[in-house]
Amino acid sequence: MEAQKDQAFRSLSTNVGTFSVRDKTFLIPQMNRIGCHLLAAVFQGFGVRAEVMDTYRGLELGKEFTSGKECFPCQVTTGDILHHMAREQERLGEDFDPEEYIYFMPEAGGPCRFGMYNKFQRIVLDSIPGMENLKIGSLTTDNAYSVTGMIEKERATDFRKAAYVSVVVADILDRLLWRIRPYERETGLADALIERAIVDMSEAFRLHAAAKDFDAVLDRLEGFVREGRALMDSTIARKPLIGIVGEIYLRTHTEANQDVIRMLEAYGAEVVNASIAEWVNYTAYDRVREARIGLRKNLRLLRYGQIRAYASKLFSYGLDLLYQQSKQKQAYKRLEPLIDLPGDHKVGHLENVLIENDLFTFEVGTEACLSIAGIMEYMHEGYDGIVNIYPFTCMPSTITSAIAKPMASRFRIPYLDTPCDGTYQPGREAAIRTFMYQAQQHREHALRGEGGDETSLS
Numbered sequence: 001m002e003a004q005k006d007q008a009f010r011s012l013s014t015n016v017g018t019f020s021v022r023d024k025t026f027l028i029p030q031m032n033r034i035g036c037h038l039l040a041a042v043f044q045g046f047g048v049r050a051e052v053m054d055t056y057r058g059l060e061l062g063k064e065f066t067s068g069k070e071c072f073p074c075q076v077t078t079g080d081i082l083h084h085m086a087r088e089q090e091r092l093g094e095d096f097d098p099e100e101y102i103y104f105m106p107e108a109g110g111p112c113r114f115g116m117y118n119k120f121q122r123i124v125l126d127s128i129p130g131m132e133n134l135k136i137g138s139l140t141t142d143n144a145y146s147v148t149g150m151i152e153k154e155r156a157t158d159f160r161k162a163a164y165v166s167v168v169v170a171d172i173l174d175r176l177l178w179r180i181r182p183y184e185r186e187t188g189l190a191d192a193l194i195e196r197a198i199v200d201m202s203e204a205f206r207l208h209a210a211a212k213d214f215d216a217v218l219d220r221l222e223g224f225v226r227e228g229r230a231l232m233d234s235t236i237a238r239k240p241l242i243g244i245v246g247e248i249y250l251r252t253h254t255e256a257n258q259d260v261i262r263m264l265e266a267y268g269a270e271v272v273n274a275s276i277a278e279w280v281n282y283t284a285y286d287r288v289r290e291a292r293i294g295l296r297k298n299l300r301l302l303r304y305g306q307i308r309a310y311a312s313k314l315f316s317y318g319l320d321l322l323y324q325q326s327k328q329k330q331a332y333k334r335l336e337p338l339i340d341l342p343g344d345h346k347v348g349h350l351e352n353v354l355i356e357n358d359l360f361t362f363e364v365g366t367e368a369c370l371s372i373a374g375i376m377e378y379m380h381e382g383y384d385g386i387v388n389i390y391p392f393t394c395m396p397s398t399i400t401s402a403i404a405k406p407m408a409s410r411f412r413i414p415y416l417d418t419p420c421d422g423t424y425q426p427g428r429e430a431a432i433r434t435f436m437y438q439a440q441q442h443r444e445h446a447l448r449g450e451g452g453d454e455t456s457l458s
């Protein structure tokens with residue numbers, strides 16, 4: 001019995017971690033559809049057999065293997081991997097070997113449960129005969145998603161850069177879709193364009209990622225932006241602008257959130273969702289912030305070894321952050337003359353917004369830092385409503401809601417919480433209809449130059 005327990009615990013460290021993906025099939029779970037396909041293409045460009053798994057088809061399995069107390073994304077992703085492996089077993093019969101695959105499930109440190117998904121899924125997989133040989137490949141925010149160990153050391157930096165660019169390009173395609181779909185000349189044109197773009201941009205990353213020829217990638221992207229612009233009907237007046245914040249998985253996984261964005265659009269919205277690159281930048285920014293704090297503390301105590309260690313971390317994470325921010329800026333800047341896509345908030349600026357308004361702190365961590373500051377920025381920029389999308393019981397999003405609701409009411413801006421747990425929410429559509437009515441009124445007041453009572457946002 002003791003030996004079995006030992007083995008179970010050992011599996012959490014020996015079968016979850018950064019493993020080389022060379023000669024394995026690397027399974028990527030879907031979060032935001034575009035981003036996952038582009039990331040898979042980057043892996044393919046570096047010679048890795050990467051595949052994006054179908055999503056939401058194994059939800060029943062996910063529910064069967066969870067107790068209902070886990071976060072909803074954990075149920076969905078558990079279902080995705082179990083469903084995929086079952087299908088592979090069916091397809092390959094006796095040739096099926098779980099050891100040939102690595103399942104990708106990153107983690108985040110900090111006071112919430114994302115750090116536990118891959119451990120929980122390890123326990124589930126270990127309970128199914130044969131699946132103990134399927135390794136879980138994990139990257140962590142603790143080192144700003146370093147890929148060393150997964151990709152050969154000498155190519156890890158290039159890979160990381162290409163992967164980051166794929167995240168930015170996916171954000172831009174998402175933002176293009178949300179910018180043009182509410183104004184398309186004919187229903188379905190914008191979606192069809194983006195479907196084409198996923199295939200074509202994936203091809204671009206497969207061809208150019210390893211050589212870091214990002215100009216060639218952006219050239220193709222520019223073509224899609226031009227096409228997208230041409231699909232807009234210029235006689236349709238600008239619609240109320242709705243800013244979305246929330247938990248990264250739910251707000252970007254259209255099946256899991258029952259396509260809230262499309263429903264908002266159906267009731268007259270133009271939507272901007274917080275980006276994925278914002279989270280990636282945040283993880284790098286937070287490592288820089290921690291290194292700076294550690295350096296200051298050790299300088300005071302004159303601990304020379306620690307000073308060197310923190311200075312080196314500060315330098316390396318600082319370089320990562322600088323690279324990311326400059327690549328992101330460059331991509332958005334290049335498209336500026338073609339279409340007015342909203343840019344991204346700089347994470348340092350978001351921290352300052354929280355400090356100046358004394359609302360929350362980066363010391364606590366989690367996405368609440370980004371969501372609360374992001375809401376303030378949306379309000380500052382004149383958005384007509386805010387929607388917070390998150391898994392039922394999600395800790396950071398519940399904190400966001402507690403702080404954002406009174407703030408939104410004080411600044412007279414419509415605000416809506418949309419918790420999701422996979423069940424059909426009968427009141428959701430009615431709530432969105434009412435919310436959009438308020439957002440429309442907000443827009444009309446703004447156009448008439450009538451502000452709210454509070455105007456003191458810093």
Ligand code: SF4
Pocket residue numbers: 071072073112113114115247367391393394395396397
């Ligand atoms: S962010 Fe929310 S949903 Fe995600 S792990 Fe943390 S508590 Fe769970």
